[in-house]
Amino acid sequence: MTATEPAVRRGSLPAHTARRILRDFLARGLEPGDALADEATLVERYGVSRGTLREALRLLTFLGAVVVKAGPQGGARLVTPGPSVVGSALGMVVQFRGATLRTVFESRLAIEPEVAALAAAHRKDSDLELLVESVASLRSARRKRGPEFAAHSGRYHLRVAEASHNDVLATIVPALAVMTTTVPWRFPHGSREELTGLISTVVDAIRSGDGSTARAVTHVMIKSVVDGLQRDQPASLERRILWPDVDEVLSGDRDA
Known part of the structure; x- marks a missing residue:
């Protein structure tokens, strides 16, 4: 000194x-x-x-x-810090605490339904355009092999968070979404069609300002993924998450 x-x-x-x-x-x-x-x-x-x-x-x-x-x-x-800062720091902390994919999905189940309800209350036309684009992209990719469907699904969740216009939640949701990419898992067999339909329903609810429906259907959607993983890939849910390469994921290279 x-x-x-x-x-x-x-x-x-x-x-x-x-x-x-x-x-x-x-x-x-x-x-x-x-x-x-x-x-x-x-x-x-x-x-x-x-x-x-x-x-x-x-x-x-x-x-x-x-x-x-x-x-x-x-x-x-x-410059304005992006969600990668929170995602990287939070990912490192929870890795040391031994967090698993199950605990990340439990966190998303607790948070994202309320985020969808806020999006229904606060979304702007520009947000809705991006959400409608996500639905179209998911419909196009739902029968294709490879990571394209997962990429569009991840992008959809980030767009809902942005549409909430809550700066805290719009930072936390991407951080949680990124963590789910650090261990191997796949969407349960036959779930892509159902998930696309549920997402379309949520977007319609956000369009009409129906927060109750947006909240309820988002809860069903995330729980259906967890239930499917529990049925078909239970070991994946118990894998410990790793410190994520957030910049890579948020740039679109590894969205999931």
């Missing part, structure tokens, strides 16, 4: 500085995409050493809140 650095518990100064940067970002009315000040100005503003500042910026970069580019027009800029 330099003579100018504030007294903060040992080892926490970079994290403390990172929090100050983000709080200052809100207080000053900055937006994602805005540049932070140059290094010398930031060192003076926060009263820390260059090393501490750089560690703070590395932490914010890891968390997806800052990008740092080299060159004359470079420097640190604010």
Whole structure:
């Protein structure tokens, strides 16, 4: 610690500085995409050493809140962290706790029906267009071999979460969905047709603002997958999930 650095518990100064940067970002009315000040100005503003500042910026970069580019027009800029940050961190934590695929589906069963009900209350026309597209894609892929149906199913769940317009849930649902991709399982035999029909019903309910139906049918849909896995692939439900490659999944390379 330099003579100018504030007294903060040992080892926490970079994290403390990172929090100050983000709080200052809100207080000053900055937006994602805005540049932070140059290094010398930031060192003076926060009263820390260059090393501490750089560690703070590395932490914010890891968390997806800052990008740092080299060159004359470079420097640190604010960006909006995506769900991959939560998914990656939460996935690591629950792996150490021994979470299984069953516990992930139990979590989704507790959360996603309410998310669907919120989507029915708050969806916008642009959200509905994407959900209708998901139904069409699922119908097209339901008899095809390979991962295409799983990819469209995963994308549908993410779109419902976005349609809820609840920032917390729109972050948690993708994190849970990503975790289901870290152990091998497949949709129960003969379930694709049924799932496509149930999803279509949920989308119709969201379209008409019928939260009760959206909630109830989403519950039936997720439970039918769990029941099918219990019947046909019980060992899969007891497999421990792994730390997910969230960026890969959310980019569409491994949606499930």
